[in-house]
Amino acid sequence: MNIKDVADRSGLPAKTIRYYEEIGLIRPLRAANGYRSFRESDLHKLTFLSRARSLGFSIEDCRTLLALYEDRARASADVKAVANAHLARIAEKIAELRAMEAALRHLVGACAGDARPDCPILAGLETGLPQTGQTGSGGTR
Amino acid sequence: MNIKDVADRSGLPAKTIRYYEEIGLIRPLRAANGYRSFRESDLHKLTFLSRARSLGFSIEDCRTLLALYEDRARASADVKAVANAHLARIAEKIAELRAMEAALRHLVGACAGDARPDCPILAGLETGLPQTGQTGSGGTR
DNA sequence: CTTGACCTTCCCGTGACTGGAAGCCCTATA
DNA sequence: TATAGGGCTTCCAGTCACGGGAAGGTCAAG
Numbered sequence: 001m002n003i004k005d006v007a008d009r010s011g012l013p014a015k016t017i018r019y020y021e022e023i024g025l026i027r028p029l030r031a032a033n034g035y036r037s038f039r040e041s042d043l044h045k046l047t048f049l050s051r052a053r054s055l056g057f058s059i060e061d062c063r064t065l066l067a068l069y070e071d072r073a074r075a076s077a078d079v080k081a082v083a084n085a086h087l088a089r090i091a092e093k094i095a096e097l098r099a100m101e102a103a104l105r106h107l108v109g110a111c112a113g114d115a116r117p118d119c120p121i122l123a124g125l126e127t128g129l130p131q132t133g134q135t136g137s138g139g140t141r
Numbered sequence: 142m143n144i145k146d147v148a149d150r151s152g153l154p155a156k157t158i159r160y161y162e163e164i165g166l167i168r169p170l171r172a173a174n175g176y177r178s179f180r181e182s183d184l185h186k187l188t189f190l191s192r193a194r195s196l197g198f199s200i201e202d203c204r205t206l207l208a209l210y211e212d213r214a215r216a217s218a219d220v221k222a223v224a225n226a227h228l229a230r231i232a233e234k235i236a237e238l239r240a241m242e243a244a245l246r247h248l249v250g251a252c253a254g255d256a257r258p259d260c261p262i263l264a265g266l267e268t269g270l271p272q273t274g275q276t277g278s279g280g281t282r
Numbered sequence: 283c284t285t286g287a288c289c290t291t292c293c294c295g296t297g298a299c300t301g302g303a304a305g306c307c308c309t310a311t312a
Numbered sequence: 313t314a315t316a317g318g319g320c321t322t323c324c325a326g327t328c329a330c331g332g333g334a335a336g337g338t339c340a341a342g
Contacts, residue, residue, distance in 0.1 A: 056241045080254035113221035
């Protein structure tokens, strides 16, 4: 198979496949004309990589997972450990984003969004964020 | 003020402050010896930037927000629009991460995590993800 | 023999910095 | 006065995971 074939079948752009070769994730053969020649096993790996990446695993995680994938003597515990570490990172990111979302939503909720210049969003960015709002109806400042 | 002072007071690394000057977010004065000389207004801007960045606004968003911050004739609606667009991006990212989390949690839940090589996580990455599990008790492969 | 699709390598750009090298400036102390 | 230290400067390279595009080789069809 040429690169376009495996690109179409794995769902990865040809550019990405070349990159994966460059960083040593795959090692396709070469035809006499210099073209990459992909085996079924290469296609399997690329599909694997495509899916692992879509779950947010880093390239280094993918390298590890791919090694485990190819190691018939692996322990599923090793795979699970990588996955759990990644789950933890995902949870962390979600928590960060939710904190941002809450703080920003709070500011947005306080902003009239009209033609006047008074803006609690800018005020919040100026003076230090959420502080549980409650600027008071009298609004100091 | 020298760069270290504004770094300490704004919470931004000196490197970042130099970078922000390079991309035109701030324009500190220069002393005779070539050192950057920061005014109070520069410090305000840096603090503003630090907070906006911590809410996840992109540098380009920050540029826009900073311009609005400095424009006394601004309409709060313009600020709110930027903030709402960012809120939408945050919500989108959270949704993506949650989808990853759900898919991965599903796989992890099915994995024994012991010394044996059989691993539903690797199987899931190989064959195409969630498919509501149910590999059948006979377990092909 | 030309067209057009495919393939190759190489280099630059992305976002938002971070690290480090090489070298100037300033203050304090011996 | 010499020196040690800390701070400041610029510039270059690296990060992560690619994507865009140039310049040029290859192949099958008409």
